[in-house]
Amino acid sequence: MRIVASILLACLSLALVAEPVAAQTTLKVVMHSGLRVVDPVLTTAYITRNHGYMIYDTLFAQDETFKIQPQMVKSWSVSPDKLTYTFTLRDGLRWHDGQPVTSEDCIASITRWGSRDSMGQKLMDYTKELKPVDQKTFQLVLKSPYGLVLESLGKPSSNVPFMMPKRFAATPGDKGLTPADQIGSGPFKFVQAEFQPGIKALYVKNPDYQPRSEQASWASGGKVVRVDRVEWVNMPDHQTAVNALIAGEIDYMEAPPHDLYPVLEKAPGVKMQVINKLGSQGMLRFNHLHPPFSNPKIRQAVALAVNQEDYMKAWITNARYRRTCWAMFVCNTPLATDAGSDDLMRGNIEKAKALLKEAGYDGTTVVLMHPTDVYTIATYPLVTAQALRRIGMNVEVQAMDWQTLVGRRAKQEPVAQGGWNMFHTNWVAQDIMNPIANAGVNAKGAKGGWFGWPADPQIEDLRDQFARETDTAKQKKLAADIQKRAYEIHAYLPLGEYVVAVAYRDALVGVLDGPAPFLWNIEKKK
DSSP, rough: OOOHHHHHHHHHHHHHHHHHHOOOEEEEOOSOOOOOOTTTTTOHHHHHHHHHHHHOOOOOOOOOTSOOESSSSSEEOTTTTTOEEEEEOOOOOBBBOOBBBHHHHHHHHHHHHTTHHHHHHHHHHHHHHHHHHHSEEOOOOOSSSOOOHHHTTTSSSOOOOOOOHHHHSSEEESOOOOOEEEEOSEEEEEEEGGBTTTEEEEEEEOTTTOOSSSSTOOOOOOOOOOOOOOEEEEESSSHHHHHHHTTTTTESSSOOOOHHHHHOOOOOOOEEESSSOOOOEEEEOOOTTTTTTTTTHHHHHHHHBBBHHHHHHHHOSSSSGOOOOOOOOTTTTTTTOOOOTTTTTOOOOHHHHHHHHTTOOOOOEEEEEETOOOOHHHHHHHHHHHHHHTTTOOOEEEEEEEHHHHHHHTTOOOOOGGGOOOOEEEEGGGGSTTTTTOGGGGGTOOOOOOOOOBHHHHHHHHHHHHHHOOHHHHHHHHHHHHHHHHHTTOOOOEEEEEEOOOEEEEEOOOOOSSSOOOOOSOEEEO
């Protein structure tokens, strides 16, 4: 028996030597903040959008030339009267639980997304019905012709119209999905058992995902996964994260601070890449529902007091990465204009003081939310607080992490009941390049508007005209009129524009450009 056992053990050892188990390739990534909110319809937060791109897919996607390309869709057609769009899904699409993707899933997903997203809401305004034809084909029937159907379904950033199973998409848009609900059809699977909110998120390659045959381009084309696992680790201290990247302890850092660029550019084994050449724009957002910013004159006083230069210089010392810009629809784009900006955001303190006094400001405390863990936003509240105090306003800066802010900004209650008065954020250019996509000029108010909730029928009428218009010259005029009116009511204040670079180990190849960090296509060389 001992001889037989020895022979078996020897054979087993030989087998293990002859056929070793392949080591799993893990991509370790530090994103710009920790992931807590996992529902990309509930929030426009970019960390949640990034999570969405890992596990979900989209019907259409935008490529690097800004063209809308089919993604989950195999074919589509438009009726002669421009009222009926028919979509047929690709073969082999399956959810992570093995169930096939159906027309009903897509209809429910579009409906849920359309209840929250600014561009989706406008599409729904024009939609008469969404109806299945069969398991893989469905139709979107319009009330009247609308020229932004594909642009809406291929929207590249927050809120992205991700497709999800009907049983989850049936959840109202203002009710968040849980980590247990994170089942998509995308290139990665979310590992719920490993999820530590705000600390760690783990994704594994989806072996059943069937990429498109086209070359990857931004969010479009073949999403080919070349690693086995992607681990998001949160490192709130940026110097720690940069040191970890230089030491090879992590592979990719989404948003290193600009003041550390010189260190990273000189570090051996590290590459820098500006993945979004159009850049991003900062935003100061008022809460229009409650005092003091329910008073338009007080909003105007703030608009006069703050200075774009102060915001940009506070966190970007190198001028080649920043610029002032008063165009709500992004500078150097077809709809760029300074209309309505006049002398706003140029630091006119004395004029702001006079207007604040005229407005009858009574010393009401301004609660300003300050996300300390996202460096691209963290300095904005401090700059604003200084300007407000200079004109005589009482300011309370409340420190919190970004995900706490994301949850709190959805509260419409007064400050005494957990509400807020002001917050700051950033938008990638692709999110705000036209009046339909730009959530900041959505003026639907408390019912249907974006956080801050300005209500203005004039803007909504102009946005509706823009949505119907096909002449580019007329679109440009309408965009200028919308921006002028948005400045008149101070829907929000743009704080300037900037570009950021991702940093990664030179062992990585295939890092894609885009308005979001796309982690497919990346290969980790040994």
